[in-house]
Amino acid sequence: MIDTDTASRAGVNRESPERRFWYPYLLIAPTMVTLVIISLIPFLYTVYLSLHESKYGQVGGFIGLENFLVVLADPRFWNAMGVAIVFVLIAVPIEFMLGLAGALILNAGVRYRGTLVPLMFIPTMMAPIVVGLLWKIMFAGSWGLVSYNLFERFGILSGTSIFGSRNLALYGIILVDIWQWTPFMMLAFFAGLQSLPVNPYRAAAIDGANPVQVFFLITLPMLSPLLVVIVILRLIDAFKIFDSIFILTGGGPGDATESPSIFAYKMVFEYWQIGEASALAVLVWLLFFGFCNLFYQVAKKRLNAF
Amino acid sequence: MAARVTSKRDRTGRSRVLTTLAILYTVGILFPVFWMATLMIKPEAIMFVRPTVWVFEPTLDHFAFLLHEGFLWHLLSSLIVASASTLLVVIIGTPAAYAFSRFPIWRSDDLFIFILATRMAPPVVLLIPFYLIYAKVGLIDTYVGLVLAYLTFNLSFYVWVMRSFCRDLPVELEEAALVAGYPRWQVLLKIVFPLVRPGMVAAAVLCFIFAWNEFLYAFMLGGDKIKTLPVAIPTLITTQGVRWGEMSVVGIVGLLPVLAAVFFLQKHIVRGLTMGAVKG
Numbered sequence: 001m002i003d004t005d006t007a008s009r010a011g012v013n014r015e016s017p018e019r020r021f022w023y024p025y026l027l028i029a030p031t032m033v034t035l036v037i038i039s040l041i042p043f044l045y046t047v048y049l050s051l052h053e054s055k056y057g058q059v060g061g062f063i064g065l066e067n068f069l070v071v072l073a074d075p076r077f078w079n080a081m082g083v084a085i086v087f088v089l090i091a092v093p094i095e096f097m098l099g100l101a102g103a104l105i106l107n108a109g110v111r112y113r114g115t116l117v118p119l120m121f122i123p124t125m126m127a128p129i130v131v132g133l134l135w136k137i138m139f140a141g142s143w144g145l146v147s148y149n150l151f152e153r154f155g156i157l158s159g160t161s162i163f164g165s166r167n168l169a170l171y172g173i174i175l176v177d178i179w180q181w182t183p184f185m186m187l188a189f190f191a192g193l194q195s196l197p198v199n200p201y202r203a204a205a206i207d208g209a210n211p212v213q214v215f216f217l218i219t220l221p222m223l224s225p226l227l228v229v230i231v232i233l234r235l236i237d238a239f240k241i242f243d244s245i246f247i248l249t250g251g252g253p254g255d256a257t258e259s260p261s262i263f264a265y266k267m268v269f270e271y272w273q274i275g276e277a278s279a280l281a282v283l284v285w286l287l288f289f290g291f292c293n294l295f296y297q298v299a300k301k302r303l304n305a306f
Numbered sequence: 307m308a309a310r311v312t313s314k315r316d317r318t319g320r321s322r323v324l325t326t327l328a329i330l331y332t333v334g335i336l337f338p339v340f341w342m343a344t345l346m347i348k349p350e351a352i353m354f355v356r357p358t359v360w361v362f363e364p365t366l367d368h369f370a371f372l373l374h375e376g377f378l379w380h381l382l383s384s385l386i387v388a389s390a391s392t393l394l395v396v397i398i399g400t401p402a403a404y405a406f407s408r409f410p411i412w413r414s415d416d417l418f419i420f421i422l423a424t425r426m427a428p429p430v431v432l433l434i435p436f437y438l439i440y441a442k443v444g445l446i447d448t449y450v451g452l453v454l455a456y457l458t459f460n461l462s463f464y465v466w467v468m469r470s471f472c473r474d475l476p477v478e479l480e481e482a483a484l485v486a487g488y489p490r491w492q493v494l495l496k497i498v499f500p501l502v503r504p505g506m507v508a509a510a511v512l513c514f515i516f517a518w519n520e521f522l523y524a525f526m527l528g529g530d531k532i533k534t535l536p537v538a539i540p541t542l543i544t545t546q547g548v549r550w551g552e553m554s555v556v557g558i559v560g561l562l563p564v565l566a567a568v569f570f571l572q573k574h575i576v577r578g579l580t581m582g583a584v585k586g
Contacts, residue, residue, distance in 0.1 A: 023405075023409070023490060024411055025405075027401035027405035028406065030402065031398055031399055032402070032417075034457060034461055035424060035461065038424075038455070038461075039424040039458060040420075041435075042435035045439065046434060046435045102331070108321075108324055109325075110324045110325050112328075116329065116332050118568040118572060120332055122335075122339065122565065123335055125515060125564045125568055126564055127518070127519030127561075128519070129519070129536045129540075130519075130539070130557045133342075133557050134338050134557060137338075137550060138341075142356065143355070143356055145358065148356050179335060179338075187576055188579070191573065191584050191585070226584060229580070229583050230580065230583075233580060233583070239428075240427075242429065242430060246521075246522075246540075261428045261430045264428075264430045265430050265433075265522075268430075268434050268437070269526065274434070274438070278434060281430075281431040281434050284427070284431050285431050288423055288427045288428070289419065289423050292419050292422040295422070295426075295581075296419055296422060299583040305470070305582065305583040
């Protein structure tokens with residue numbers, strides 16, 4: 001960890017102060033120019049579009065905040081937010097609990113970790129579209145591995161298609177997300193456990209603390225900054241889910257699995273409501289600026305990261 | 307390390323039980339992938355037979371169909387886009403990551419959050435302006451267009467993670483070289499870059515995987531000319547039915563670089579996926 005003092009020490013040399021001043025800016029210039037072109041300009045363009053009328057894909061006159069009001073009054077917008085909130089509030093806590101339990105198990109002396117850990121990462125690193133495809137096959141018709149062996153053979157939910165049911169589709173998506181992201185939580189927590197200092201554990205062993213006490217009084221307090229950071233990161237990531245829903249249900253049946261990303265996609269590429277979609281995009285973007293700020297501040301202060 | 311305290315008891319039965327649990331979990335979560343792999347070579351006729359047929363004469367029909375449909379072309383598109391965007395990101399981003407790790411920069415916190423938000427924002431939010439601008443300037447269905455779009459998530463990711471790797475380097479080496487009279491560009495080329503190379507490779511591999519896995523941009527900004535592997539998947543859901551076998555082939559082929567990456571990257575994955583917040 002290099003604090004500001006050390007950081008400025010690197011700049012100390014026999015060069016004149018002016019040279020020292022522009023040197024870092026020269027190094028960041030290509031990145032900043034690129035980011036202005038690919039991120040700032042598109043963002044400003046979206047803001048521009050959100051303030052203008054649009055009909056059939058053509059941009060019309062300035063209408064102030066009307067697009068925003070239209071979006072905020074749209075029940076589909078609130079449905080999408082509701083879908084995202086239900087999804088995130090069920091999937092992330094389950095991933096968290098399973099992940100923490102798995103990390104503790106891994107840390108308690110599992111052998112062959114060098115092979116097992118990379119294998120566990122496969123779901124997380126897979127393309128979300130392939131993950132969606134995989135589960136589409138698992139639940140396919142009455143012959144998919146899950147739909148046949150669990151549902152048909154034992155008569156549970158037989159005859160229902162999970163992703164075709166208004167009530168169950170979202171839970172199906174949640175299940176897929178848990179499959180994909182529990183390993184990430186687990187291995188991130190495991191990395192945290194591995195980096196905890198050993199002395200508190202020695203002291204606890206001398207004092208004769210039992211494993212439950214060790215977990216709640218030593219491990220959990222020391223690990224909590226990391227847990228918080230990972231959960232924030234995962235919340236951000238889960239909120240924007242798109243690919244797997246796109247291939248599994250396309251947002252349906254009806255709007256049962258229509259996440260904000262799917263809703264925005266449909267607004268643009270199915271209904272060509274460019275003004276309203278841009279307003280939605282601006283709202284989501286501001287939300288994510290807030291999320292990122294939170295992640296950054298928490299990670300920086302509590303985890304001493306960055 | 308917490309692990310060291312328990313290590314004395316490692317050779318007991320408890321360790322064996324936990325290891326078995328971990329193996330069962332790993333096999334369990336990977337079983338669907340294995341099943342998908344069997345569909346690659348499963349004849350259409352027995353694909354839907356219940357109970358599931360596990361032993362069968364393998365067929366290459368699905369591969370043949372894909373080859374006929376220009377599958378190799380998709381594969382090539384994917385490789386070109388992912389490699390080009392990764393290479394570009396490394397060239398543009400490395401100096402910036404170094405500068406951010408070493409120098410006090412004006413309003414750096416705000417810049418970081420802007421960079422982070424570029425990475426974390428939902429792709430569809432950026433897709434709207436990209437699509438409209440590309441349609442105007444004729445960048446739809448071009449390699450330049452897609453590679454540029456991939457920079458949105460990869461450049462910000464790379465700069466962010468590389469900055470964390472650069473901070474791990476001791477500043478003293480660079481200071482010594484500067485005191486010895488080496489010009490700054492030589493310090494960068496001869497000391498900094500060789501030292502951060504492992505981190506650079508890890509971050510670049512992750513960028514490659516992100517680009518390789520990307521779906522939405524490729525789907526909307528690509529077209530007949532540029533169709534990456536992920537985009538090929540939904541096209542196999544046809545009006546005549548879903549081509550499950552072919553989809554499985556595309557899925558498994560798409561998985562191959564990922565398989566290579568998880569073993570190659572090992573602990574860097576955690577660091578990469580947490581944007582450098584957790585040092586794996």
